Amino acid sequence: MCGIVGLYLKDQRLAPELGAHLETMLVKMTDRGPDSAGFAVYGEPIDGMVRLTIRSDAAEPDFESLSARLGSDVRITGHGNHVLALVPASSLEQVKTVIAAEPDLVISSRGERVEMYRDVGLPANVAKRFGLSRMQGTHGIGHTRMATESAVTVDGAHPFSTGNDQCLVHNGSLSNHNDLRRRLRREGMEFRTENDSEVAAAYLSWRMNQGDSFGDALTHALDDLDGFYTFVVGTGRGFGVLRDPISCKPAVLAETDAWVAFGSEYQVLTDLPGIDKARVWEPKPSTPYFWER
Structure with missing residues (x-):
C-alpha cells in the first residue's frame, strides 16, 4: 500500500504556492506510506x-x-x-x-525543469528535510511508501526518474517487470534497482525516446505492462494518470480552472483552493489522462 499525489497548475499565479500545497497533500498520505517519501517539482x-x-x-x-x-x-x-x-x-x-x-x-x-528528492522516514520529515513548502513551479508529483515487498531504503523510495524531465510514482505491483527489464536493457535502458516501478518509468521513457507522444506512451503501457497499478507521471510539459484494466487501487482526480490534482484518497484534495467548486471524479480503468502545456 502506498500513497500518490500530483498537482498541475493551469493558473501560474499559484506557482509560488506549489510546494506548500504539494507538501500538504503528501503529508496526508502518511497512513498509506510511513516508511519513505519523495517528490518531484517542475520549475521554469x-x-x-x-x-x-x-x-x-x-x-x-x-x-x-x-x-x-x-x-x-x-x-x-x-x-x-x-x-x-x-x-x-x-x-x-x-x-x-x-x-x-x-x-x-x-x-x-x-x-x-525537474528536481527530485526522496528519502526514508515519515513524509512530513522528508518534506521538511528538502524544503518542499518553499519550492515553486508549474507542477509536481509525490509518493509515500509502505514497504511491503522490499527493504526500506532510499533506492526503494519513489519517484523514479529514467529520462530527461520524466519521472513516475506508482501504487501497485507489476507481474512482468523482470522480463520487461531484460527487454529494455537490450534497448539500452539502464537500471539501478530491482524495483518494478523503475521498470515502468523506464518503459515510458523508452517509448517517448522512440517518438511516442505522452498519450501514446501511456496507451502502449496498457498492452505491455501486466499487473495492477496506478501511475502518476511527470514530464517537462505536464503530468498524466493511468490505471490498469481492473483498477483495484484507489484514485481520485479533481479539476478547476486553476489546477488539476490527483490523490489516492479524496482527503488529499480538501485543502486546495476552490475544491468546493471542483469537478471530482474517479479516473476510469485503462484510460490515459494527461494535461500538457
Missing part, C-alpha cells in the same frame, strides 16, 4: 542550463569538495543528502563523468 527552465539532482549515500556528504571538482560554472544548492546542480549544457558530459567516478554519488534526476 533557465536558458542554457540543465538541472541535475544529485544524491549522496555517504554518511557525511562532502558537497563543498564536490562543488570544487565540478567547476566554477556549476552552481549547487544543498538539500539534506541531495544537491541541486545547475549545469551549463556545454559542461554536462564533463560533470556526469565527475559524478560517475564518485561511488557515493547518484544522479537522481536530470532535465531543464
Whole structure:
C-alpha cells in the first residue's frame, strides 16, 4: 500500500504556492506510506542550463569538495543528502563523468525543469528535510511508501526518474517487470534497482525516446505492462494518470480552472483552493489522462 499525489497548475499565479500545497497533500498520505517519501517539482527552465539532482549515500556528504571538482560554472544548492546542480549544457558530459567516478554519488534526476528528492522516514520529515513548502513551479508529483515487498531504503523510495524531465510514482505491483527489464536493457535502458516501478518509468521513457507522444506512451503501457497499478507521471510539459484494466487501487482526480490534482484518497484534495467548486471524479480503468502545456 502506498500513497500518490500530483498537482498541475493551469493558473501560474499559484506557482509560488506549489510546494506548500504539494507538501500538504503528501503529508496526508502518511497512513498509506510511513516508511519513505519523495517528490518531484517542475520549475521554469533557465536558458542554457540543465538541472541535475544529485544524491549522496555517504554518511557525511562532502558537497563543498564536490562543488570544487565540478567547476566554477556549476552552481549547487544543498538539500539534506541531495544537491541541486545547475549545469551549463556545454559542461554536462564533463560533470556526469565527475559524478560517475564518485561511488557515493547518484544522479537522481536530470532535465531543464525537474528536481527530485526522496528519502526514508515519515513524509512530513522528508518534506521538511528538502524544503518542499518553499519550492515553486508549474507542477509536481509525490509518493509515500509502505514497504511491503522490499527493504526500506532510499533506492526503494519513489519517484523514479529514467529520462530527461520524466519521472513516475506508482501504487501497485507489476507481474512482468523482470522480463520487461531484460527487454529494455537490450534497448539500452539502464537500471539501478530491482524495483518494478523503475521498470515502468523506464518503459515510458523508452517509448517517448522512440517518438511516442505522452498519450501514446501511456496507451502502449496498457498492452505491455501486466499487473495492477496506478501511475502518476511527470514530464517537462505536464503530468498524466493511468490505471490498469481492473483498477483495484484507489484514485481520485479533481479539476478547476486553476489546477488539476490527483490523490489516492479524496482527503488529499480538501485543502486546495476552490475544491468546493471542483469537478471530482474517479479516473476510469485503462484510460490515459494527461494535461500538457
